[in-house]
Amino acid sequence: MEALRRDWPIQDIAKLAGTTSRTLRHYDDVGLLKPSRVGSNGYRYYDGDALLALQRILLLRELGLGLPAIAEVFRNQTDTVTALGRHLEWLGQEQERLARQMASVSKTIRTVSTGGDPVAEEMFDGFDHTQYKDEVEERWGKDTYARSDAWWRGMGPAEQQVWKARVAGLGRDWIAAATGGVDPGSAGAQDLARRHVAWLTSIPGTPASDDGGDTRGYVLGLADMYVADPRFAANYGGTAGAAFVRDALRIYAGAHLPGAGSGQGKAE
Amino acid sequence: MEALRRDWPIQDIAKLAGTTSRTLRHYDDVGLLKPSRVGSNGYRYYDGDALLALQRILLLRELGLGLPAIAEVFRNQTDTVTALGRHLEWLGQEQERLARQMASVSKTIRTVSTGGDPVAEEMFDGFDHTQYKDEVEERWGKDTYARSDAWWRGMGPAEQQVWKARVAGLGRDWIAAATGGVDPGSAGAQDLARRHVAWLTSIPGTPASDDGGDTRGYVLGLADMYVADPRFAANYGGTAGAAFVRDALRIYAGAHLPGAGSGQGKAE
DNA sequence: GTACGGGTTGACGCTGCGTCAACGTCAAGA
């Protein structure tokens, strides 16, 4: 009987396997599954073996594997079980990610529906002076706090936002540097210190902004506070990050900030 | 002071918000966030309000919302809480999907590592005659079973695969028709019935394949069996689906299959 | 003058096909 080694046109195979001819042509294009025969007119024909291969491909696809991973399995470069195992791990991570995202979304919904501002919640609000009123008054006097606070309240929300963002950006860069394994004395960290001091200097009412203020003492005092107070340390990724900031600031102060009484060093 | 209504170049804003200038230009392109000002040289500048908007956008993005959804929120066409609520539902569905997929992957890993064939597992194996040996012998005689079985074993695995796939494809189409809410007497269902009979007819050794066999009785008997036996019904999506198949076959037989003794009706 | 750090506008790349578009083939009916 001539029924041996029969093959069928693309549409038939697609229907048999429950997919589309477009998919088959795609698999041909990417080299995943070639037709068992191609007619002189360019028509693709597939035999039983090709169908079997196609079904394996479709099965793996349904399980979520990507075409490159499937191709690896087919070229015997990877064991099916290994590939599936890796994929399973992948799926687990995705689930975790989704779970975290769902938690964040839920939290944001609660925040928003109780009238809160999600942006402020999310951002390191280290710039909100009222949060540290007592500390500021105790260390640098009531006048410092009052002037700084007045300046802050004198701005509109949008302008305040810029300042907050600036702190946030600085914080991000500090964390990146601290976790990046570089040295507090490195050029990158020292540039961060420069930005940090420039930021402090630009806030009216603080000792650093006064031309005759003790910038050095102010900076070093703050640096210690970052490490000592977990509320500050949180802005730099925890105590370890805060320690990195403190060390960088100390080095910077030693090189660029003279002792009390002679204004600031080189700050942008 | 002229510090009011300040704005900043694209790079600065990108850093403040912790993103890239490319992203800002993309948001401009898609109309999600326009610069507050554009210089005569084409440079983009953003003010504090724009920064605030950007931060809200980035926050929503981090939560997984798509840019179109975010744009809706910003055009006040959708409440933030509503959008987030919808998104939360979405995330839940994704998690379920992942969970199902993980279960499938795990099962497949077990199947493969114990030497099983995942493709065969997945496919409706309704064509494996040996599975129903007793029923076949009891209803249509030992000879019918033996001839059919010999024919089946005479094929190679690839050819068998084609037959299995054909049954699977037929099953898929039956299920689609049954759940699609169409009538068993409709043209679509009747065409399925025609295919079904053609399939039965093409299996050597059965009453339907004999020129003088009782095709009508064979088909109607099978139709009843599909409904009565849950192992058969499973091939058609359960008893409800099997009932649909039975009804369609009855109608088809009434119109196209003459009584015992006069061969088959019109079958391809 | 020139070098350098940014700005601009395209346009491709990635994933896996769905979906036209424009055009050959083939079997069947008038």
Place this chain on the structure above:
DNA sequence: TCTTGACGTTGACGCAGCGTCAACCCGTAC
């Protein structure tokens, strides 16, 4: 034989959200 219609072919765009060149202009500093 011509027509029709179903099916085949090869491009090529589209989608999500930017990353990543590429080619070219701007502004400031040395």
